[in-house]
Amino acid sequence: MARIVAGVTASHVPAIGAALDLGKTEEPYWRPLFKGFERSKEWMAKTKPDVVIVAYNDHASAFSVEIIPTFALGCAAEFPPADEGWGPRPVPVVKGHPVLAADIAQSVILDGFDLTIVNKMEVDHGLTVPLNLLFGQPKEWPCRFIPLAVNVVMYPPPTGQRCYMLGKAIRKAVESFDEDLKVVIMGTGGMSHQISGPRAGLINREFDTRFLDNLTKDPQALVRIPHLEYVREAGAEAIELVMWLIMRGALDDEVEEVYRFYHVPASNTAVGHIILENKQ
Numbered sequence: 001m002a003r004i005v006a007g008v009t010a011s012h013v014p015a016i017g018a019a020l021d022l023g024k025t026e027e028p029y030w031r032p033l034f035k036g037f038e039r040s041k042e043w044m045a046k047t048k049p050d051v052v053i054v055a056y057n058d059h060a061s062a063f064s065v066e067i068i069p070t071f072a073l074g075c076a077a078e079f080p081p082a083d084e085g086w087g088p089r090p091v092p093v094v095k096g097h098p099v100l101a102a103d104i105a106q107s108v109i110l111d112g113f114d115l116t117i118v119n120k121m122e123v124d125h126g127l128t129v130p131l132n133l134l135f136g137q138p139k140e141w142p143c144r145f146i147p148l149a150v151n152v153v154m155y156p157p158p159t160g161q162r163c164y165m166l167g168k169a170i171r172k173a174v175e176s177f178d179e180d181l182k183v184v185i186m187g188t189g190g191m192s193h194q195i196s197g198p199r200a201g202l203i204n205r206e207f208d209t210r211f212l213d214n215l216t217k218d219p220q221a222l223v224r225i226p227h228l229e230y231v232r233e234a235g236a237e238a239i240e241l242v243m244w245l246i247m248r249g250a251l252d253d254e255v256e257e258v259y260r261f262y263h264v265p266a267s268n269t270a271v272g273h274i275i276l277e278n279k280q
């Protein structure tokens with residue numbers, strides 16, 4: 001049987017991708033950030049998942065503003081990096097797991113989550129930056145990925161509660177899959193950030209720390225946070241944090257926090273990261 005062994009979250013700041021692609025990781029501005037993910041890469045190399053499910057958001061790369069699905073599951077065999085204006089990032093093509101993805105789609109849709117099934121999709125920094133942070137810059141990614149694109153770019157995004165319940169449904173689907181697969185689930189985006197307007201650059205370290213604390217200890221406190229509270233407390237783009245609750249919903253109620261890292265600033269945003277393992 002396939003099983004979800006751990007959950008990981010990481011911000012997906014595009015400037016992190018640019019720093020990697022342009023060889024700037026050793027520059028004083030960036031060094032502390034990349035140093036914070038050294039242990040995470042070791043953990044991932046040791047954990048060796050077969051498949052990683054990634055809840056992330058597309059930034060008008062795969063989906064224009066003409067069509068924005070709330071939850072879109074990548075069921076393709078591969079997902080090429082998107083051209084975000086400077087050519088596609090020099091990262092490997094992301095290989096999918098169409099059989100497991102189709103199984104997840106079936107199980108989750110029959111459980112009442114009306115997913116959009118996507119059979120062709122390019123993936124942008126929302127997915128590829130966290131992959132670099134956790135896997136480094138290999139020639140080929142070492143495992144398969146199932147992208148789950150979540151709308152957090154146009155109002156209204158899904159609620160935290162809905163995301164958390166989707167995580168639970170995904171777990172059920174994974175555990176009903178016959179093949180013996182080790183699965184990790186990721187939530188990307190966040191933490192505090194406001195990209196434009198008079199509050200641009202807003203960072204709320206207290207909110208972010210409480211969010212990380214509760215992600216481990218009290219996710220029920222997080223699923224109740226209304227959209228407006230994310231926006232008011234941690235900036236308009238902090239709404240991306242609802243995607244972290246998909247990850248959390250797919251884990252045990254009680255988890256072990258293996259590692260966390262928090263860093264300000266990365267291009268005017270707060271970078272947050274946590275690794276949680278199921279106990280059994």
Ligand SMILES: [Fe+2]
Binds near residue numbers: 057059240
């Ligand atoms: Fe984003």
